[in-house]
Amino acid sequence: MSDPEVFDVAIVGAGPAGLAAGLYTSRDRYSTLILEKNGLPGGQIMLTEHIENYPGWESVGGPELVQHMVNQVHSFGTSIRTGQPVTALRRRDDGVLEIEIEGGSSVYRSRAIILSPGSDYRQLGVPGETQMRQAGKVSYCATCDGAFYRDKHVLAVGGGNTAVQDAIFLATRFAKKTTLIHRRRQFRAQKILIEELYEKAGENNIEIKLPYVVERIVGDGEKATLDHVEIKNVETGDVESLHVDGVFIFVGMVPNTAFLKGFVATNELGYLECDTTALRTSVPGVFAAGDCRAAAPMQLATACGDGVTVAMMLKEYFRDPNWWAAGAAEAAGERGW
Amino acid sequence: MSDPEVFDVAIVGAGPAGLAAGLYTSRDRYSTLILEKNGLPGGQIMLTEHIENYPGWESVGGPELVQHMVNQVHSFGTSIRTGQPVTALRRRDDGVLEIEIEGGSSVYRSRAIILSPGSDYRQLGVPGETQMRQAGKVSYCATCDGAFYRDKHVLAVGGGNTAVQDAIFLATRFAKKTTLIHRRRQFRAQKILIEELYEKAGENNIEIKLPYVVERIVGDGEKATLDHVEIKNVETGDVESLHVDGVFIFVGMVPNTAFLKGFVATNELGYLECDTTALRTSVPGVFAAGDCRAAAPMQLATACGDGVTVAMMLKEYFRDPNWWAAGAAEAAGERGW
Numbered sequence: 068m069s070d071p072e073v074f075d076v077a078i079v080g081a082g083p084a085g086l087a088a089g090l091y092t093s094r095d096r097y098s099t100l101i102l103e104k105n106g107l108p109g110g111q112i113m114l115t116e117h118i119e120n121y122p123g124w125e126s127v128g129g130p131e132l133v134q135h136m137v138n139q140v141h142s143f144g145t146s147i148r149t150g151q152p153v154t155a156l157r158r159r160d161d162g163v164l165e166i167e168i169e170g171g172s173s174v175y176r177s178r179a180i181i182l183s184p185g186s187d188y189r190q191l192g193v194p195g196e197t198q199m200r201q202a203g204k205v206s207y208c209a210t211c212d213g214a215f216y217r218d219k220h221v222l223a224v225g226g227g228n229t230a231v232q233d234a235i236f237l238a239t240r241f242a243k244k245t246t247l248i249h250r251r252r253q254f255r256a257q258k259i260l261i262e263e264l265y266e267k268a269g270e271n272n273i274e275i276k277l278p279y280v281v282e283r284i285v286g287d288g289e290k291a292t293l294d295h296v297e298i299k300n301v302e303t304g305d306v307e308s309l310h311v312d313g314v315f316i317f318v319g320m321v322p323n324t325a326f327l328k329g330f331v332a333t334n335e336l337g338y339l340e341c342d343t344t345a346l347r348t349s350v351p352g353v354f355a356a357g358d359c360r361a362a363a364p365m366q367l368a369t370a371c372g373d374g375v376t377v378a379m380m381l382k383e384y385f386r387d388p389n390w391w392a393a394g395a396a397e398a399a400g401e402r403g404w
Numbered sequence: 405m406s407d408p409e410v411f412d413v414a415i416v417g418a419g420p421a422g423l424a425a426g427l428y429t430s431r432d433r434y435s436t437l438i439l440e441k442n443g444l445p446g447g448q449i450m451l452t453e454h455i456e457n458y459p460g461w462e463s464v465g466g467p468e469l470v471q472h473m474v475n476q477v478h479s480f481g482t483s484i485r486t487g488q489p490v491t492a493l494r495r496r497d498d499g500v501l502e503i504e505i506e507g508g509s510s511v512y513r514s515r516a517i518i519l520s521p522g523s524d525y526r527q528l529g530v531p532g533e534t535q536m537r538q539a540g541k542v543s544y545c546a547t548c549d550g551a552f553y554r555d556k557h558v559l560a561v562g563g564g565n566t567a568v569q570d571a572i573f574l575a576t577r578f579a580k581k582t583t584l585i586h587r588r589r590q591f592r593a594q595k596i597l598i599e600e601l602y603e604k605a606g607e608n609n610i611e612i613k614l615p616y617v618v619e620r621i622v623g624d625g626e627k628a629t630l631d632h633v634e635i636k637n638v639e640t641g642d643v644e645s646l647h648v649d650g651v652f653i654f655v656g657m658v659p660n661t662a663f664l665k666g667f668v669a670t671n672e673l674g675y676l677e678c679d680t681t682a683l684r685t686s687v688p689g690v691f692a693a694g695d696c697r698a699a700a701p702m703q704l705a706t707a708c709g710d711g712v713t714v715a716m717m718l719k720e721y722f723r724d725p726n727w728w729a730a731g732a733a734e735a736a737g738e739r740g741w
Contacts (some may be wrong), residue, residue, distance in 0.1 A: 094457055095551075119476070123458065210432070240432060343679075368712040371459040371460075371708070379703065
């Protein structure tokens with residue numbers, strides 16, 4: 068019985084990091100398998116209506132940009148297999164890697180793996196949230212979308228470091244007014260950030276309301292307009308309507324790495340541990356790219372950069388498997404990389 | 405006398421890394437100064453006729469892509485100052501950074517600096533080289549341009565690790581025939597690579613000619629066609645004409661960092677030393693991005709990724725200057741970065 072096909076590279080997750088990696092490995096004529104758990108490639112960026120910070124595209128929608136990336140991968144002969152949730156990974160004694168799909172329906176084999184499953188923003192789970200996200204009125208990233216709210220009124224939601232930092236960022240750089248709500252009486256953020264928040268609140272028109280939660284986000288999905296947000300005081304039960312131009316939800320991120328526990332090392336938040344020079348995980352032949360990895364800057368351009376970095380570093384591993392154990396400078400080779 | 409303007413950020417070098425950084429810092433409404441030594445922004449990519457490996461663009465010319473990036477920066481209110489060669493940099497005791505332009509004509513001040521001067525490919529300096537580069541027939545990067553030479557005959561030039569590795573790469577993945585020449589009787593590459601070269605030469609149609617140099621590259625610039633390459637045996641003086649489809653010159657890279665010596669730490673090859681998580685150089689407030697830095701993968705997408713990474717990390721430095729001394733995990737903060 069002949070051994071089933073062993074791909075040169077298997078990529079787990081077809082968001083921008085995985086597609087960028089697949090573009091390079093396919094163009095370099097490595098046999099490339101791209102697996103995506105969802106029915107469509109693209110990942111989180113598919114939910115982004117309007118992108119103006121991807122270098123080289125003045126303005127583009129998430130799905131349109133993904134389509135270009137998919138076309139590129141296709142043009143070098145690689146197809147993307149959707150609806151393929153990976154449930155188990157193994158490294159055999161001979162170094163071949165095995166990937167099992169849910170239900171045991173398929174087992175794929177490859178010489179190297181690029182893990183690019185991404186991270187998801189944690190959602191509130193309230194009515195209207197998903198619809199208004201698609202309408203571009205609910206955001207989970209101040210750097211990505213703050214610039215769309217210059218001289219507008221925004222609602223920020225959350226109580227951790229990111230929530231407090233990014234509420235200050237929105238208020239001091241863009242918004243005319245920023246309302247910040249949190250479900251508890253006290254913020255969870257570091258003391259120094261809370262002090263900065265209260266110091267800057269007056270001058271920057273930040274209104275802080277505690278303890279409040281979002282009940283509903285109300286708007287017209289078809290017209291892509293937000294009408295108001297219903298917020299509730301959790302102590303008194305009083306509900307009020309807030310008329311804002313946008314909602315920023317800062318309640319955390321969840322890396323999509325649960326299926327990788329026990330296979331590669333993760334940090335306490337679930338992000339994949341790797342060296343930031345060559346993006347090598349704890350398992351030889353297995354790289355990490357994009358928002359799933361520790362220390363990722365979580366931007367579209369940095370995810371693409373990661374994918375390309377891994378595709379370059381992969382060649383060093385194929386040339387010499389002992390390269391995996393090399394230090395950063397050595398790993399990067401003679402050209403400076 | 406009032407203090408002259410102190411910019412939030414000064415960016416030295418307006419190639420893709422600098423433009424990506426400037427897009428982010430401008431969009432975040434940090435006052436941004438972009439300095440470019442040449443008369444036009446874009447850097448090395450301006451010399452690239454045909455790009456098909458930048459994620460999101462199936463096919464684009466270097467100058468066109470640069471124009472989009474420049475438009476993006478402009479749209480957020482930042483202009484690019486060209487013809488501004490930086491000759492000296494200083495960090496004052498109060499942390500303000502100073503940048504001096506050639507001839508002492510101007511001194512700029514900023515709170516942070518992003519160094520993105522790029523690297524240049526070392527050239528042979530032979531007649532026809534520049535013209536045929538612009539015609540897309542002379543390349544300095546196998547990963548970038550190898551895919552354009554599927555089933556073609558290419559000439560590779562050089563004797564170091566990169567030359568030998570990339571000649572093998574071209575021969576095994578793309579070219580129908582690869583001629584490799586080097587000016588000495590022996591390659592300078594590692595023994596293991598030379599062995600691999602000779603092992604694979606027969607099966608992959610690699611012809612090795614030693615000791616040979618390129619005399620002239622002959623073609624029609626207007627029609628963007630290459631006719632032949634004249635190569636000379638340096639021992640006998642005999643000249644022969646080689647009819648090839650493209651020329652790959654692998655004689656090294658030179659980071660454009662001579663003006664930075666004594667200001668920030670560089671490695672033995674001249675690349676800027678930095679941590680690969682936050683791209684911090686040896687001087688607080690001074691970041692490195694793109695092909696100028698140690699361990700850069702030297703690709704368009706990775707340069708853009710660097711620029712964006714720095715723009716994200718900058719905010720940590722502005723929030724707390726002591727962040728500079730933090731370790732990688734700490735520097736990356738709570739979201740995983």
